[in-house]
Amino acid sequence: MTGSLQQAPGPFFGDFGGRFVPEALMAALDELTDAYDKARIDPPFTQELDRLAREYTGRPSIVTEVPRFARHAGGATVYLKREDLNHTGSHKINNVLGQALLTKRIGKSRVIAETGAGQHGVATATAAALMDLECVIYMGEEDTERQALNVARMRLLGAEVVPVTTGTRTLRDAINEAFRDWVANVETTNYVFGTAAGPHPFPAMVRDFQRIISVEARAQMLALGGLPDAVLACVGGGSNAIGSFDAFLDDDGVRLIGCEAAGDGVETDRHAATLTGGRAGVLHGSRSYILQDAEGQTLPSHSISAGLDYPGVGPQHSWLAEIGRAEYWPVTDAEAMEAFRLLSRTEGILPAIETAHALAGALRLGQELGPDATILVTLSGRGDKDVEQAARWFDMLPGQDA
Amino acid sequence: MSALSDRFDAIEAEGRAALVCYLPVGFPDVETSIRAMQAMVEAGADIVEIGPPYSDPVLDGPVIQLAVAQALERGVRMADTFAAVRAVREAGAEPVVMSYFNPMLQHGLDAFARDVQQAGGSGVITPDLTPDAGADWVDAARAVDLDTIFLVAPSTTRERMHLTAEASRGFVYATPLMGVTGERAQVGDAAERVVAEVREAGAERVCVGVGVSTREHAAQIARFADGVIVGTALVRALGEAPDPESGIAAVRERVTQLAAGVREGR
Numbered sequence A: 001m002t003g004s005l006q007q008a009p010g011p012f013f014g015d016f017g018g019r020f021v022p023e024a025l026m027a028a029l030d031e032l033t034d035a036y037d038k039a040r041i042d043p044p045f046t047q048e049l050d051r052l053a054r055e056y057t058g059r060p061s062i063v064t065e066v067p068r069f070a071r072h073a074g075g076a077t078v079y080l081k082r083e084d085l086n087h088t089g090s091h092k093i094n095n096v097l098g099q100a101l102l103t104k105r106i107g108k109s110r111v112i113a114e115t116g117a118g119q120h121g122v123a124t125a126t127a128a129a130l131m132d133l134e135c136v137i138y139m140g141e142e143d144t145e146r147q148a149l150n151v152a153r154m155r156l157l158g159a160e161v162v163p164v165t166t167g168t169r170t171l172r173d174a175i176n177e178a179f180r181d182w183v184a185n186v187e188t189t190n191y192v193f194g195t196a197a198g199p200h201p202f203p204a205m206v207r208d209f210q211r212i213i214s215v216e217a218r219a220q221m222l223a224l225g226g227l228p229d230a231v232l233a234c235v236g237g238g239s240n241a242i243g244s245f246d247a248f249l250d251d252d253g254v255r256l257i258g259c260e261a262a263g264d265g266v267e268t269d270r271h272a273a274t275l276t277g278g279r280a281g282v283l284h285g286s287r288s289y290i291l292q293d294a295e296g297q298t299l300p301s302h303s304i305s306a307g308l309d310y311p312g313v314g315p316q317h318s319w320l321a322e323i324g325r326a327e328y329w330p331v332t333d334a335e336a337m338e339a340f341r342l343l344s345r346t347e348g349i350l351p352a353i354e355t356a357h358a359l360a361g362a363l364r365l366g367q368e369l370g371p372d373a374t375i376l377v378t379l380s381g382r383g384d385k386d387v388e389q390a391a392r393w394f395d396m397l398p399g400q401d402a
Numbered sequence B: 001m002s003a004l005s006d007r008f009d010a011i012e013a014e015g016r017a018a019l020v021c022y023l024p025v026g027f028p029d030v031e032t033s034i035r036a037m038q039a040m041v042e043a044g045a046d047i048v049e050i051g052p053p054y055s056d057p058v059l060d061g062p063v064i065q066l067a068v069a070q071a072l073e074r075g076v077r078m079a080d081t082f083a084a085v086r087a088v089r090e091a092g093a094e095p096v097v098m099s100y101f102n103p104m105l106q107h108g109l110d111a112f113a114r115d116v117q118q119a120g121g122s123g124v125i126t127p128d129l130t131p132d133a134g135a136d137w138v139d140a141a142r143a144v145d146l147d148t149i150f151l152v153a154p155s156t157t158r159e160r161m162h163l164t165a166e167a168s169r170g171f172v173y174a175t176p177l178m179g180v181t182g183e184r185a186q187v188g189d190a191a192e193r194v195v196a197e198v199r200e201a202g203a204e205r206v207c208v209g210v211g212v213s214t215r216e217h218a219a220q221i222a223r224f225a226d227g228v229i230v231g232t233a234l235v236r237a238l239g240e241a242p243d244p245e246s247g248i249a250a251v252r253e254r255v256t257q258l259a260a261g262v263r264e265g266r
């Protein structure tokens, strides 16, 4: 398999990745790496994960053609890979079930996680309930406000939700706080990391657990008549995107496009478009692109979408951008919300606001390529959690004059 | 050899442990932080650990998090750290910088090593960089004879104790408990074990920090370690005071107590 870009093992992807963490965590990360290396080729583990995917998550997820939406995308053929139909409503469950099973294997009884939109927190709380693990979720205070429904879901599932009040009160601060918890409690606790970033083994391991998206989608597209011209996914830390790209990495004719949150615009200081507006550095345990000032202080990010509001990105994306295998497009709040509205009105599917960034990318690409193009978009999550925020954006709440 | 090992030899000859005191640069403002560092030296600090603020301090508890956030809000820059290093050197103590990795990386590792050394610094402590991830940094520091100080924790394996002892110069920083910086009622039980293990792995000098705040703690640690590191208690003393003058006085008083502590242990 020399020359294949698929399932790159880490710790480094080109110059990106690695493990830049306090010594106190090194033993736990070594243990996790070792446990994962054994588990991934151990039939009892892989069979149990497959069974859960089938019988709990509801995999394989379907592919839906969306012709009414596609009219706005230059008349291209557009398919959605429906991760929104997974149990708990997003792709996050794919990764969480893998890491929760691994937690059991290494004999730990408590899991912690960070969450932005709350989808990873909900998925982790769900797996913890299923597998009888104590569960604490760190969430930036601003995100607990804009994703209040998910806070209630996590609590109903038996998890403790800790609002993080330091710094920018968003995902980045939640990760800092989760690391602090982990340093103190590493003996009993496993950190279920929510995206394909962080120190090794997380970027490669999370990618492997999310890879099922592209493995299924590639076979589904072939059955529908052939590989797509492009695969699009939104990029927060990059887990649904890398999972959507991996099985297509060696298909040179398939463009891979990650859609980053451009907030008010990349020309402003209110965005989260890390690969468009950032520089290489070290944040949260790995070397990758980050939004930072000249002295290496992380800059505050902004996005309407809590799940994309992060000033870093997974290291494999930095590498794919550098070698030119993937493109990363900035998508503003306004463009994303217009795509949200369109998909809802034309197809009866409410996407997550995160996902709407990928849909906006598909509209742009379709208009560029025209009716002969076939575009596959990963619909990473459903929009139930975003109903209030979207209704406010469109002035549809009672008391707002619509 | 290194500037720090000469200083440790001299302190050992006095039959005591070294006192290492931390403050972040720029809290509550640059001038006060530097004057507080000078006061620490006058009150008996042998080594001053100078902390350039960083936006994502994952190994720090709430007291230091809030202090560095305030310093950053007020616009502290890396140049202020080099100024603090110069001031501590002039005051007669060994300046050591304690920095998270990304600010070092963005400054340029070679430039950072050179700038710390030219300001009179003896070494750099790297809380989120381990020797296996830090080969480039070790090369940059060696090139200008700057000490590289890495950490060990109760969770550190034997193999990693060796790796860390081998890559460290000046001293090894041992944390007696698992957790972030902050005051604790007790020094963790693991302190003595961690120190013994890293010595066995070849470390010549070992200082103990994280969770250390009182004269009694200092005396207790001085029995088995080469140095006692105190941070949060000093930051809190500076931060709780109603004005800079009384903050500096409170820091001076704390350090005087701790300096007595490191002389009581043996």
Ligand SMILES: Cc1ncc(COP(=O)(O)O)c(C=O)c1O
Residues within 6 Å of the ligand: A090, A091, A116, A117, A118, A119, A120, A194, A195, A196, A234, A235, A236, A237, A238, A239, A240, A241, A306, A307, A308, A352, A354, A355, A380, A381, A382
């Ligand atoms: C539905 C959905 N899509 C995408 C993301 C972004 O994460 P990632 O880039 O890891 O896929 C999130 C994160 O919360 C999410 O909830």
